[in-house]
Amino acid sequence: MPWAVSHSGVVIGPILICMLVLISLMTMSGLVECARWHSRKIGLHHMDYGDVAYHSVHSSSYEVIRPLATAGRRVVNASIISMQMGACCIYYVVIAQNIRQVAIEYWPGIPEDRVIIAVLWVPLTIATFNRKLSGFHWISAIGNLLFLLSVALIFKYLWTHLHLSTPIHFAKPIDELPVFLTTTASCVEGVCTILPLENSMKSKELFIRVLCVAFALVGVFMIVVGISGYLVFGSSICANLTLNLPLRDGYSEAAKVVLVLVLFCTYPIQFYVPMGILWPMIEEKFRTSNIYCELGFKAAISALLCILAISLPFVDSIIALAGTFLSAPLQFIFPPAIILLTWSQQNRGDARWDAYSVIQGDCDSAQSGSLSRKCRFFRFLHAWSIVIALLLGVVTVILGLTSTISGIKRNYELSSASSSCRGGANFSAYHLA
Template sequence: MNRTTGSEESDEFDTSSTVQMLNTHGTLLTTREANEHTTTRLETLMHLFKGNVGTGLLALPLAIYHGGWVLGPIMLLVMALMATHCMHMLVKASQHLCVLAGCSNLDYGEVGTATLEHYGSPWFRKHAQLGSKLVNLFIIVTQFGFCCAYFVFIGANIYEVMVEYLDDDSTLHKMLIQDPHNSQRVIMSILVIPFCALSSIRNLDHLAPFSAVANLATGISVAFIFSYLIPHSQDTSEFPKVQSFKNFALFFGAACFSFEGISVVLPLENNIDKPEDFPFVLNIGMCFVTVLYITMGVLGYRTFGDSICGSVTLNLPEGGLYSATKILYSCVIFISFAVQFYVPITFLWPAFKDKFCPSTAHPVRNELFFRYVLVALTGGMAILIPDLGDIISLVGALASSMLALILPPLIDSIILRHNQPLRKWQYVLVLTKNAMICCFGVMGMVVGTIISMEQLITDLSPSKNTNSSCVQANSSSFDMYQHFNVWDHQFPESDYFL
């Protein structure tokens, strides 16, 4: 891989040819081009799209509800720009630190360690491993939070389809409708088996064909969802333009959760065959993702209003087309699980192997067993907290905000402080920009986590009212919910009993 600083040394490195770099001990490192598992620009774009478009996309109507139909889309665009900019800062920092460390690539945690090693105070340089431990901790929480949400999402959608198509007089149908929550838990426990089979794929390039199929399925599913949202979009005159501060904290968590790709960025950049093309691929991918986010969030909220669910698919009416959409998007999320699960495995398994099984005759078998145990634990956590909205808000506020909005500007500022090629006013401007992004992330993280925890405790409380505002579009309860909430002005009281 080619890592240059853009200085006079750049003449010694041809970024378009195969180059080998020397580390500090003079050992030749394997080049990017020599890696048999590199990905092309198209494959990288597919992985980037798949890493960002998951359950978070379908939760954005709920996020817009929490933010308000005016403030919500504006802040979603602002957060998309900040998140994309932070991705670029992270990639830039990785490339810079690779040159200093004399290595071919760094993951997110190694970027944290290298930053402290080269630019930290004497104490931090001595304890530089704290950087990777901190980053990896938040990555573990974020990625497994995503995977938990995937379990809940697929379980809820399969449940709705089963209830719709099973014979009303069948024993299974009666069991499902008698205890919906425990029925979904059973479905999630069964899902552990296919998820284990998917997690057996150990290389990103082997996932590329699956990502291609999943991207096609995503396009079809989103088109079906829009085919319902666009003609059924409602008047927003009675919708709150700006929600309360407490609701906005939930918006922050759901919005941060939707930007699922921050932890996937460096693994993708490390695997692309031409790293100089990655910024362009990142910009193209995130532009499309941002447009899709805002469109889905606004149309979903305009259509379902206060009755919006944690996933907009759960609001879709019964019928063959929309049931197919639920199943198809569940398949998309199933493939996304492999991409998100790949990230923590890249550093969890090597650490576990070195400590517990350094010399074994069956390394692949042990790794697969390790993966299966993690999948089972993830499914267990999903079963314990089966509310999709709670998982999304909590994971987004607690962990995604740290990775997406707080750490990248901090790392960039530390590196910039010791490398000031800019004029003083430019340097101050960049530091101010980084500080604003970081402060926004910290505020959202603290407040969002507190509010999300309160919401989770309330939802898990035995005394909580079991009635939910989340209902399907073609049910009678949905019609009544519309009448008694945001559409009161359209249906006079005397009309209720006509």
């Protein structure tokens, strides 16, 4: 997030983050309501993102788009798979660059980050060979504890080195806004887990409130990290914050090591999501359930991700690509389209559906024409957030495309393997320490 704030300004950035988180909350809560309504209508216990997209199009009041229902499901599932794979590519790059920066003081001739990424294919691929989700529980628990430790170490450095000696911008030129939008969209990457979490809850009526609290905490965390990192490092901030932490500082090096362990623990979990979609499709098409075929398929996909990371070892570029083509549509384009299609079925008279029931209680029990002032306000707010989200998603994709291409070109032309933002020695940080 400091990378995003550096492209928006220390004042404008937090304001825009609050707006984006609020809009994302509105679209995700609407998606949950759509899933609930379609589940009741069809008689299913739960739905995933792709199912909701399929049924929204398949039962739409617009007959011309009904044949596109299967294509809609495939587009949503392909976006989810690609986003998770993009996260795995980032894991390769971040792990390699942090290992390189920690080791470079003790091994000055350490190979560049691309070589380390290639070496990482072996341990990371072996880590994905667990075939049961239950086996990830203890790994996830360890990863969460290590993540908290990593965050504590990073904040310990940031909050003891807050200063304004570097130039700080309250607002940045508007031409840097696409970088902010794509980066921020990528940071809210948990949108694909919202429906599975709602399906697993026993008290589903409380989920919207839980979602509000979760998004509020995410927003606060993004703002605190973004402002703190930007105030400490200014315009020299890297897309991977830990690479700005100085060498020869015990806490900083510990933060990098712990982060590497966190990513090692969570990589198999990230990898499990696309495999959970892709492998059943392969099994059904080729009618095979051989364990060696499954492991070989996992190794091949992991090798593909490794090759992609080697060809594009720039965290900011991968984040921009994911934010432009995956995160923005999944957060700001697909949900509004699903909500509007489902809402059209109410107008067709199929059934009553409160598309804008952000709160429970009087909104659910009110009859048409007798809604409370609070309920009407939330419906109005939700309706406009859907329109704004759709426009925001389109703008992010269009502007992000040009910005991402120019950013990738600039990285290939100017980035050096000796740069601290690619795991090189962070000599400028000695003075800060």
